[in-house]
Each structure stands twice: as C-alpha cells, then as structure tokens.
Amino acid sequence: MHVHFLDPYRPRNSPIHRLDPRIKLVLTVVFILTNTLVPTGAWPVYILLFALILSVELISELGLGFVLKRSSLAIPFVLAALPLILTIPGKTLFILPVGPWTVQASYPGLERFFSIAIKSWLSMQAAIVLAASTSFPELLVAMRALRVPRLLVSIFGLMWRYLFVLVDEASRLMRARSARSGKSEAPGAKTGGSISWRAGVTGGMAGNLFLRAFERSDRIYMAMVSRGYDGEARSLPLPNIRPAHWVILITSLGVLSILLGFAYLFWG
Amino acid sequence: MHHSIEIKNLTFSYPDGTAALREVSLSIEPGEKVALVGPNGAGKSTLILHLNGILSGDGLVRVCSLEVIKENLGRVRSCVGMVFQSPEDQLFSPTVFDDVAFGPLYQGLPPAEVVKRVDQALEAVHMLGYKKRVSHHLSMGEKKRIAIATVLSMQPEVLVLDEPTGGLDPRSRRSLIHLLQELPLTMLASTHDMLLVREIFPRMIVLDEGRVVADGPTQTLMNDTAFLEAHGLERP
Numbered sequence: 414m415h416v417h418f419l420d421p422y423r424p425r426n427s428p429i430h431r432l433d434p435r436i437k438l439v440l441t442v443v444f445i446l447t448n449t450l451v452p453t454g455a456w457p458v459y460i461l462l463f464a465l466i467l468s469v470e471l472i473s474e475l476g477l478g479f480v481l482k483r484s485s486l487a488i489p490f491v492l493a494a495l496p497l498i499l500t501i502p503g504k505t506l507f508i509l510p511v512g513p514w515t516v517q518a519s520y521p522g523l524e525r526f527f528s529i530a531i532k533s534w535l536s537m538q539a540a541i542v543l544a545a546s547t548s549f550p551e552l553l554v555a556m557r558a559l560r561v562p563r564l565l566v567s568i569f570g571l572m573w574r575y576l577f578v579l580v581d582e583a584s585r586l587m588r589a590r591s592a593r594s595g596k597s598e599a600p601g602a603k604t605g606g607s608i609s610w611r612a613g614v615t616g617g618m619a620g621n622l623f624l625r626a627f628e629r630s631d632r633i634y635m636a637m638v639s640r641g642y643d644g645e646a647r648s649l650p651l652p653n654i655r656p657a658h659w660v661i662l663i664t665s666l667g668v669l670s671i672l673l674g675f676a677y678l679f680w681g
Numbered sequence: 682m683h684h685s686i687e688i689k690n691l692t693f694s695y696p697d698g699t700a701a702l703r704e705v706s707l708s709i710e711p712g713e714k715v716a717l718v719g720p721n722g723a724g725k726s727t728l729i730l731h732l733n734g735i736l737s738g739d740g741l742v743r744v745c746s747l748e749v750i751k752e753n754l755g756r757v758r759s760c761v762g763m764v765f766q767s768p769e770d771q772l773f774s775p776t777v778f779d780d781v782a783f784g785p786l787y788q789g790l791p792p793a794e795v796v797k798r799v800d801q802a803l804e805a806v807h808m809l810g811y812k813k814r815v816s817h818h819l820s821m822g823e824k825k826r827i828a829i830a831t832v833l834s835m836q837p838e839v840l841v842l843d844e845p846t847g848g849l850d851p852r853s854r855r856s857l858i859h860l861l862q863e864l865p866l867t868m869l870a871s872t873h874d875m876l877l878v879r880e881i882f883p884r885m886i887v888l889d890e891g892r893v894v895a896d897g898p899t900q901t902l903m904n905d906t907a908f909l910e911a912h913g914l915e916r917p
Contacts, residue, residue, distance in 0.1 A: 582770075585765070585767070585770040586770050586773050588735055588765075588770070589763075589765050589770045589771045589773065590773065590783075591735065591758070592733055592735060592758060592763040592765075593758065593763075593783055593784045593787065593831065593832065593835065594755075594758060594784075594787050595755055595756065595757070595758035595759025595760070595784060595787065595788055595835055596755025596756050596758075596759055596788060597759065597785075597788035597789060597790055598756070598759075599788075599790065602788055602789035602790055603789040604755060604787065604788060604789050605787060605789070606786050606787055606789065610786060614773070614774065614779075614783065617773055617774040617775050617779065618773040618774075620775065621772075621773050621774075621817070624817055625769065
C-alpha cells in the first residue's frame with residue numbers, strides 16, 4: 414500500500430504531453446508572468462487568456478473537470494486579497510459598521526479583488542496543466558536545462574523522492590496507533606483519552622517522524638558519498654529541441670506579448 | 682465452541698485489483714501457538730491486518746468470539762495485540778512509558794491501573810528498568826521487546842506478530858524466542874525464520890498466492906522438503 418495520490422502527473426498521449434518539457438516550463442512561467450502583469454480591470458484580456466488556457470486544457474486530454482476541480486486550490490490564496498475591497502479608496506459600494514468603527518467598501522477595491530482572483534485562478538490552471546502533463550523527473554530535467562541552480566534542483570528531486578517514503582512511514586505509524594486504540598471491557602471507562610493527551614501523542618508521532626527523516630537524510634547522504642557524490646549533481650546532456658517545438662514556443666510567446674501589449678494600450 | 686481466531690472464506694483484493702487473499706479459512710484455539718509462513722507476497726501481512734480490522738475483505742473474521750466489524754473494532758483491537766514488523770512504527774511516543782501506556786490510556790482506564798499495567802507488561806518482557814528511556818535510542822532487540830510490551834499492556838487474548846525475529850542478532854533473537862515461549866497467550870506469527878517455527882510453533886499454516894496450501898503439525902510439514910521448496914520455503 415503505497416501513496417500515489419500525491420502525484421499530480423496524469424499520463425496521456427496528447428500533444429501537450431509530448432511537448433518538450435523545457436518549452437512547457439518556459440511557457441507556463443511566461444503565461445503566469447503575463448497574467449500578473451495585465452493591468453487591473455482588463456476584462457477582455459482576461460477572457461482571451463482564459464480562452465487560451467482552456468484550449469490548452471482541451472488539447473491536453475486531461476479533462477476540463479479535472480483541471481477545474483484542482484484549480485479550486487487557488488481559493489485560499491484569493492481570500493488573502495479580500496481586504497483590498499475595504500482598503501482601496503474610491504466610489505463607495507457599501508458601508509459596514511464594525512462596533513464603534515465603520516469600514517467602507519469601494520468599487521475600485523472590488524475591481525482589484527476580482528482581477529486578482531481571476532488572475533490567480535488562471536495561473537493555477539496553467540500550473541496544474543504543467544504538473545499533470547509532465548512527469549516530475551522531466552520537470553527536473555527542464556529546470557536544470559533552464560539553469561535553475563543545480564543545488565535547488567537536487568533538493569526538489571530528493572524532496573520528491575522521499576516525500577512518498579515519508580508519507581508511507583506516517584501512514585504506518587498511524588496504522589500502528591489505530592491497532593492499539595481499543596475499548597476496555599471495564600464499564601464506564603471513557604475511550605479515547607482527553608484531547609490534550611491525544612494532541613500529545615500526535616506531537617510525539619510528529620517528532621518521531623522528524624527524527625527519522627533526519628536520520629534517513631544522513632544515511633542517504635552517506636550512500637551518495639559512497640557512490641562518489643561531491644555536491645555536484647551530474648546528468649546526461651539533453652537532446653536538442655525539435656524545430657516544430659521551437660515554432661510552438663515562439664508563436665506562443667508572440668501571442669502572449671501581443672495580449673500584454675494590447676492590455677497596456679487600452680487599460681494601462 | 683470458542684475459537685481465538687476464526688476465519689471463513691476470506692477474500693481480499695487491493696484497490697488496484699491485485700488479489701491478495703483467496704478463500705482463506707482457518708481457526709485457532711485459545712492458547713495455541715501457530716506460525717504463518719509463505720514466500721514474500723503470499724498475503725501473510727494482508728491476512729494479519731484483517732485480524733483487527735485495519736483491512737476488511739469478503740468473508741467472516743471472528744476473534745475472541747467477536748466478529749470483526751466496524752461496531753466491534755474497539756473491543757477487537759484491545760483483544761488482539763498486534764506487533765508490527767518494524768518496532769520503529771510501533772514506538773511513536775517520546776518515552777518507553779508513554780508508549781506502553783498508550784493502549785490503557787486510550788481505553789480510559791484509571792491512572793493507578795495504567796501504571797500497574799505498564800509495570801506488568803514491562804516486567805513480562807524483562808524491561809522494567811527502561812520506563813524513562815527514550816524509545817528512539819534503544820537497540821533493535823530492546824525495541825522489539827518494548828513493542829511487545831506496548832500490546833501486552835492492553836491484556837490481549839491473542840498476540841499477532843509480523844516477522845518477530847527480523848533484523849535481530851543471534852543473542853537478541855534467542856532471548857526473544859525465550860520470551861515468546863514464556864508468554865501464555867494465543868499466538869499467530871508470520872515469519873520466514875523456519876528455525877523459530879520449529880522451535881516454538883507446533884502448528885504451521887502455509888500461505889502461497891493468497892491461499893492456504895497447508896495447515897498442520899510443524900513436524901510433519903517440515904519433513905516434506907519438496908513441498909517446502911515448491912512454496913519458496915526451506916527446511917531448517
């Protein structure tokens with residue numbers, strides 16, 4: 414019983430899956446950057462960006478439902494932008510009395526909030542498509558090719574590798590705990606213990622897991638050193654990017670910069 | 682008649698479709714010590730996890746005359762003491778005392794009773810002096826004993842052990858064997874250690890590809906070299 418559900422990768426044979434991971438990574442980052450730079454309230458541009466990511470989702474054969482359901486991950490981050498409605502001055506929307514004070518909600522604030530919400534939602538979708546259409550090792554290779562610091566890439570790689578080991582370990586711990594969570598025959602005994610006791614037990618488990626992860630990292634490091642690791646992760650050279658993929662990259666970059674220019678021209 | 686463990690036509694498949702147990706039936710009388718042997722992937726651990734309802738398949742599982750169903754899980758889990766293969770998983774509290782006290786505390790027993798249970802359990806495994814020790818820093822053999830104490834403190838009727846001698850040096854293994862011989866409980870141990878089986882388990886159940894392929898006196902089965910080899914086992 415191992416944990417696979419954490420892995421966002423969904424193998425398909427779509428053109429998006431087959432696209433070179435380096436290009437996918439660049440395009441995703443540029444798409445998110447474009448999203449971020451589009452001025453507040455440029456609604457038509459948002460719609461165009463949405464159309465763009467929507468078509469990518471359709472081509473990727475991941476299923477719209479899958480991507481849209483996962484994109485609800487953006488909601489907690491959007492909540493952080495909620496106070497903007499109340500803090501940005503402008504035409505009053507409504508006045509909310511809070512005890513002795515009153516706070517004023519404004520139209521510009523509302524506009525800013527919705528812009529941020531839509532932008533984060535679109536960016537989240539791009540990231541989901543990237544993660545679901547590219548396996549993690551491929552993504553690491555792409556990062557390395559794009560000159561992301563090697564140390565950082567190694568850390569991502571090790572984290573990915575051992576996250577599953579750790580989750581497995583945690584689930585075995587919890588299984589051992591439930592195996593001993595029994596009920597007494599004695600009448601009147603309250604099963605389960607107090608909340609603070611249970612919290613203490615959980616804390617002990619978390620501490621245990623940390624200690625073990627720490628020791629495991631030592632063992633892994635020793636195993637790496639024994640095989641000649643000197644702090645530098647090496648890898649085979651990558652194949653060249655196919656001409657067709659270059660065309661896709663340049664066209665997409667062109668489309669995104671036109672959208673951005675358009676947005677600044679009319680709403681900037 | 683009361684059986685400590687009674688399993689009838691138990692079939693189980695993992696969510697990915699792998700069949701792990703097929704029509705397993707067996708029963709174990711109170712006080713019996715039984716070994717569960719078979720090659721890796723035969724379904725031994727899967728079978729064991731059914732005994733306290735961590736997994737549940739199709740068929741009947743009854744322990745200490747309680748059917749293993751959701752409503753009975755609390756009673757079932759205090760009646761079946763399950764010692765997992767890796768003591769690392771079993772010992773999750775800061776000190777030995779906390780770990781051994783977990784079961785009784787969870788059951789809501791009065792504090793005096795908890796302390797008494799912990800003392801009895803540690804005494805049974807000859808580790809009374811280890812109460813204040815940090816589980817994390819013990820040797821493998823010590824951890825194994827403490828792991829057994831953590832379930833003895835629940836005063837179970839059945840002791841279920843997964844690979845009890847795995848990873849132990851000869852001396853720790855020897856003293857664990859003595860300990861298992863001493864304990865007056867019904868015992869079911871899944872193991873690859875055929876010497877251990879011959880020494881303390883008069884009855885042996887052989888599992889292969891999710892089926893019970895033999896169930897009988899250890900002496901007789903051990904003499905059939907061809908049979909043992911056919912099921913990935915070795916005559917000690």
